[in-house]
Amino acid sequence: MKKICIVTLIVYISFLSCATxxxxxxxKIAITPGSRIVVIANHTNxxxxxxxARFMNKNYSVKAFNASDLYTIEDVYxxxxxxxxxxxxxxxxxxxxxxxxxxxxxYKLHIYNYELSKAEALSDMRTKYGTQYLILMELKDWQxxxxxxxxxxxxxxxxxxxxxxxxxxxxxETVVDHFIASMSK
Amino acid sequence: MYVLMLSGTVYAKTTVAFxxxxxxxxNPNFNYMEIIFPNSFASSIEAxxxxxxxxxxxxxxxxxxxQLTLQRHYENHELPQITKAIGCxxxxxxxxxxxxxxxxxxxxxxxxSGSNQIFTFxxxxxMETEIFKIIDRITxxxxxxxxxxxxxxxxxxxxxxxxxxxxxxxxxxxxxxxAEFFNAGYSVSAVQGNxxxxxYAHESEIMNYFQYISxxxxxxxxxxxxxxxxxTMGTWEGRKKKEWxxxxxxxxxxxxxxxxxxxxTVLERYKNIYPGCDYLLFVVYNPSRxxxxxxxxxxxxxxxIFMHSNVVASGMNIDLQKTTRQLITIIQTPTxxxxxxxxx
Numbered sequence: 001m002k003k004i005c006i007v008t009l010i011v012y013i014s015f016l017s018c019a020t021x022x023x024x025x026x027x028k029i030a031i032t033p034g035s036r037i038v039v040i041a042n043h044t045n046x047x048x049x050x051x052x053a054r055f056m057n058k059n060y061s062v063k064a065f066n067a068s069d070l071y072t073i074e075d076v077y078x079x080x081x082x083x084x085x086x087x088x089x090x091x092x093x094x095x096x097x098x099x100x101x102x103x104x105x106x107y108k109l110h111i112y113n114y115e116l117s118k119a120e121a122l123s124d125m126r127t128k129y130g131t132q133y134l135i136l137m138e139l140k141d142w143q144x145x146x147x148x149x150x151x152x153x154x155x156x157x158x159x160x161x162x163x164x165x166x167x168x169x170x171x172x173e174t175v176v177d178h179f180i181a182s183m184s185k
Numbered sequence: 186m187y188v189l190m191l192s193g194t195v196y197a198k199t200t201v202a203f204x205x206x207x208x209x210x211x212n213p214n215f216n217y218m219e220i221i222f223p224n225s226f227a228s229s230i231e232a233x234x235x236x237x238x239x240x241x242x243x244x245x246x247x248x249x250x251x252q253l254t255l256q257r258h259y260e261n262h263e264l265p266q267i268t269k270a271i272g273c274x275x276x277x278x279x280x281x282x283x284x285x286x287x288x289x290x291x292x293x294x295x296x297x298s299g300s301n302q303i304f305t306f307x308x309x310x311x312m313e314t315e316i317f318k319i320i321d322r323i324t325x326x327x328x329x330x331x332x333x334x335x336x337x338x339x340x341x342x343x344x345x346x347x348x349x350x351x352x353x354x355x356x357x358x359x360x361x362x363x364a365e366f367f368n369a370g371y372s373v374s375a376v377q378g379n380x381x382x383x384x385y386a387h388e389s390e391i392m393n394y395f396q397y398i399s400x401x402x403x404x405x406x407x408x409x410x411x412x413x414x415x416x417t418m419g420t421w422e423g424r425k426k427k428e429w430x431x432x433x434x435x436x437x438x439x440x441x442x443x444x445x446x447x448x449x450t451v452l453e454r455y456k457n458i459y460p461g462c463d464y465l466l467f468v469v470y471n472p473s474r475x476x477x478x479x480x481x482x483x484x485x486x487x488x489x490i491f492m493h494s495n496v497v498a499s500g501m502n503i504d505l506q507k508t509t510r511q512l513i514t515i516i517q518t519p520t521x522x523x524x525x526x527x528x529x
Binding site for chain 2: 022024025026027028098099101102103104105106107108109111112113115116119120122123136138145147149151155156157158161162163
């Protein structure tokens with residue numbers, strides 16, 4: 001009985017690990033070689049260079065944009081501080097509910113506004129750099145899933161997504177080449 | 186909360202009180218509908234749910250015993266007091282205005298006393314000669330909300346439209362979600378909202394704040410009453426403390442009282458920056474991704490048009506993709522009246 005339980009557990013864990021490594025690909029349009037793109041990948045500069053080189057080798061026009069030094073968490077004013085302020089005041093329960101609602105609304109407005117600010121920055125990429133597509137990418141070890149997606153900056157729509165569970169034989173170059181082949185189909 | 190109250194998980198019968206559906210047309214010929222409407226809604230709800238209903242005339246009698254009168258209109262902050270006086274769990278009231286193009290606008294508010302939650306919706310439809318058809322239309326919205334996990338839909342979100350998805354998913358999961366929307370024939374705007382984190386609140390907690398969405402025609406919100414806000418002030422207070430308290434007052438004024446105005450201003454800018462985005466869809470999944478809740482705002486009208494508090498896919502091995510497919514099925518399926526079988 002104990003053996004059966006252990007075997008079942010192992011099968012279940014194997015199944016779960018397979019499920020989390022599912023590949024996904026969907027596209028609206030093909031991003032063909034020759035397109036003007038910005039690639040943002042949260043990696044060290046040497047890896048970024050490899051990624052950009054693969055795109056350049058396939059004749060994409062890669063714009064010089066580096067997103068790794070945009071801001072740090074210390075630069076962000078944390079609106080939750082207001083909640084702490086509320087606790088400093090001797091408030092009744094009703095008051096606390098009211099104040100918490102106001103604090104939550106601050107966060108909600110923050111998210112609405114953040115998406116606008118982000119879109120304005122992306123729009124600048126199009127107008128100032130002449131970029132057509134923004135490619136976002138994160139590469140991971142072979143046990144994990146690398147992902148990438150593309151945004152059409154003319155209408156701010158996502159046009160291609162892929163999750164790629166890297167194989168044991170994959171290298172950095174083959175994964176990037178895989179993504180390039182997938183988005184240009 | 187409403188759902189729990191009427192779905193049979195409670196031991197005592199839920200009491201639902203109906204106020205007036207006030208005639209705001211200025212035409213006294215429609216006054217007779219002020220009581221007919223709530224009485225009919227009450228009968229419809231009583232026929233389907235095992236609950237105790239209090240109709241407007243009876244409600245007025247109960248209030249008179251407490252030296253109160255049933256009003257034609259209540260401000261949100263007055264509702265806790267009135268429901269406490271009656272001892273009801275739900276209080277439903279509203280108003281109607283016959284419109285010039287042979288349509289009628291009905292605004293109904295449902296207030297739940299325990300949780301302080303309030304749901305208001307607006308329904309504009311044909312002014313039927315048979316009143317029961319109008320009753321059915323409104324009853325459908327109420328039944329959906331009670332019986333389908335806080336479900337509300339003023340219009341379906343059809344394939345071909347473009348949605349901006351604000352979620353609590355990580356990038357890899359977000360790709361899976363996008364792929365499901367692509368496959369179902371939707372366009373996806375590059376809005377994501379999952380990048381913000383805070384020292385004090387995790388992004389998943391922040392996303393949960395969007396459960397409550399307040400718009401002009403339709404709202405799902407929590408009542409707060411800042412008129413009762415008291416701050417201990419006296420001559421012993423220094424200038425700095427007074428300034429701080431003034432700041433506190435301003436925060437409340439901006440982010441609670443005038444929040445809707447600010448939000449509408451922001452949403453107006455969405456129309457220019459995301460010109461193709463038809464709907465903003467807030468979808469927050471549970472940690473195992475086997476269920477989610479969702480809200481949708483029409484970016485053109487800035488109105489809440491859809492909500493569902495518990496989307497769960499059927500079958501085995503439910504995952505993010507299955508849950509998303511279930512959500513997509515729900516958002517594109519127009520609602521229909523349920524079978525009339527008595528539920529607890």
